Amino acid sequence: MSNRKGIGGHHSARANTEVWLTPPDLLQALGGPETFTLDPCAALGQPWPTARAHLTIEDDGLAQPWQGRVWLNPPYTSGVIGKWLGKLASHGDGIALTFARTETEAFLRTVWEQCDALLFLEGRLFFHVAEDQTFNQGGRDIFVPKGGRAPANGGAPSVLCAYGVDCADILAESGLKGSFVPLRLRALSFGFETVGTWVEEVLALIAGRNEPVTLDWLYRKLAGSPKAKRNPNWKAKIRQTLQRGPFEALGGGVWQAQEAR
Template identity: 40%
Template sequence: MPSIARKHAAAFQHDRTTGNDTWLTPKSLIDAFDMPHLADVDPCSPRTRPWPTAKRHITKTQDGLAHAWDPRDFYFTNPPYGAECAKWLVRAADHGNGLALVFARTDTQMFHASVWRHPNATALLFFEGRLRFARLDGTEVGSAGAPSVMVAYGAKARHALMRVARSGLVRGHLLLLEAEGARVYRSRRNSAKPVREVYGPRRRPIHHEHVPRQHGKPSALS
């Protein structure tokens, strides 16, 4: 008989929900991003939740995909991780103003279409290690069955990823997407100075620097 941890891990491999269980964004991430103040809308929220994830919540029964998304509103999307995930990521990408938390399946058609090739994608934060999601009562479940990434769409979301990377509250790698190439930074827990690891464009020699503060709207992907 598989252990509880293995059973929970398997649940993450295909979908955010299994049976009547709903897996919620880890509280540590909600706090790191200060999501209740950053995000205007969470379009796929459970009816009851242990903590707020935005100023306004749209539940599954209200169908966030059926709503009009105001371009002025900043959306935080943690979609179902099954077949519907692609629809949510397309919607978040086309909206172009928000963050999306998804599995880092970078080889899939969904990821290529809605992240790598999408002009609204401005940055990615790849988390080190597997996230531990939460139940509706706030207790943690086992580690996710795949690595996770926070995708930024638009300038505000890019700045949010940079702020969190500088804060040292998470560990991972921050990838800034720009017209002339990409830059990668390592974010270390309890370190307020993430270091640059990969150069961009490739012609430049590798060197280290702090994550720069951005001024104005970043260039879109070509």
């Protein structure tokens, strides 16, 4: 991600850089770089991978075609960020990291109106540098080597934006501290509104049977689903869905959907 005047314009440790890197532990929480096909906004000399393929400023990633699941940490300047987020919204498969400037036109048009889910991160992120940098903080110089963490936070809260149902799943399962907000809600006959993910599939099966079901029955019914085929831990995911979703345990491995209130 590149940005003028530091991160957000009020980074408390000044440095002569326009490029700020995604914290690697955040990316790992989303499944690591192998989760993403492309980072179209990677830094020159990127010190660690953020996706299986990278485009830099020399490639003009905004002008190139995008394929697969995209990781996007775009420039945060107001005249540019809407173009990057708009392209990801049109692409429909990816996760973006940006500041939670929820009142801006770009956020309204390309995030609120386009995303499947958001994860507002707790606290403020500490970004990393793409090359050796010397920061001035409190009148003293602080040297940070390439790939190191900046000595001050980004100056504003951050949010992860999911475009596509599978990317919404990634945010929901990341374990990152913050507030998960599903946006594209699908009303079900039970009166619950959820992102169309595992919860929706399990609810649909129970609705079709119209009686409580056993966990083994759900395993058999979902074994051939596309979501199960993509997830080697799909049985654990079904159990997690039952425990966290709008379901009620009746004992003996039997479950039913909660009644609408």
